[in-house]
Amino acid sequence: MNHKLETHFRAKVPSPPQGRGRFKWYGPGLLWMLSAVGTGSILFTPRVASAYEYQLLWILLVVVLFMWVMIREMARYSIVSGHTMLEGMHSLGGPRDWAVWVIFVPQLLAAGIGIAGLAAVVGSALGEFLPGSNTLYAIGMVVFSTLFTATGRYSLIESFSRLMALALMVMAIVTAAIVFPAPQKVAQGLMPGVPDNLDLYVVLPWVGTILAGSMGIVWFGYWTATRGFGGGLQGREPDDEVPEASRNELQDTQSEAIDTRLANARGWIRVMTKTAALGVVGGLVVIFSFLVLGAELLAPEGIMPEGPEVAVDLTSIFSDVWGEFGRYLLLTAIVIALGGSILANQDGWGRSFADMTLILTRSQRNDQGASALLKSLDALDRKLPWPLFERRWLKRLYIITVTGLVPVIILMLFSDPVQVMSVSGIIAAAHTPFIALTALYVNRSRLPSSLRPGIAATVIMGLAGLFYFGFAILYLLNMFGMFGG
16 A cells, blocks of 8 residues: 555544444434535525425435535545544645645634624524523523534534434424425426526525535534544644444454455444435424424515514414414424524534644644734633643534634624624535535545545545536625626
8 A cells, every 4th residue: 555645544444333323323414404504495495396396306416416425525535534624635735735834714704693693593583482682592592502513522412412303303304294385396397407597696595505514514524523434634733532332342343454444444334424415314304394394484464574584474374274283383493493503513623623723732732832813812722721732622612612603792782693604604604615626635545545435436526526616706706796686
């Protein structure tokens, strides 16, 4: 094996789980599902369905396929190499860490805005049925989720996400089944086509947030690594949140023989592939359910909800069909979807920012350099009672500040934070094709040949990158009024 490629293949690969033991490893898929069904499901899917009913169902299915392949490739690299995909991008030629910087700085802005927008919809939904200010409910949601994700370890977050994901899927299916139309009506949307009155202002935000934004694609690789897939993260800054059960199960099964390592890595990739499928199929069920609700409840009334009002409009109309029980059932589903998405997004962004910080400061820490980022972190490290440059503590710092404090400030400054989510949309539109195509290049050029993505995965991943690149151009042109009105 090429020595250069050997550095991207971990020295020891534990045996993958077999039989029923694989079910214990599917948690990251459900956690990813929760992170993926927030904005796209609740804010934009009912709007698209209100305008076009099922005509754009085929786009949803295409994006789901793309998303499945993209998140698989993020996790493939961490399983094979023992490092995160951003570590793989760090290894690319050119200016030092250029790819990591391209992602890091804009995502710091996108994170706070995204969390604030999700919380605003939760506040709007709760304020419709409970006394008090919508803003206070939104802030309360952010504070509760911040405390939970910042103080809880991964095993607790995964267990909680399983319950929330299963409850959400059941509620979404039940509410959609109540108003489900004739199958022939839905089947019309399976044939690719473009509506005559296509409004890009309505459609583009939906396409860009189906299942996950740009960083949501990366998070799946973090969660599978933290769970211990392939042996978890290794190196100078290993993940210290791998569940104890995973550590015990992995420690006794490691082998250094090259053939065994390759076979075990393939086995882990198969388990990960099924885990990714569970996440995208679960997300598809939830999004399709809200598509049905929008088509059957909002479209007949000619209602095109704006911003947080989508939750209020849906629950109000649903109560006419199924009474107060249906009203509160749908409200609960919306709160779980968005609340779970806030929780998962905070954990995902916290892990991403911690990883990028460790990558960007590593050379300075080793050489005793003095970059502005390192100086500020060193000053903070001296004042804290815990070691800041550990992955877990950095994650908690970013959760509390960037995804906790910043969203609270945004909620207090803007009466409708959903309006400023366009900034987050621009960042996601620009980053998604970059992340997809760069990740494909990393996996094709860095991993051992027998563990690289195959022809089908490579073609689909490439098409996904080109699809999102075209989407990004349309999104930006539309936003600045240069195309589509």
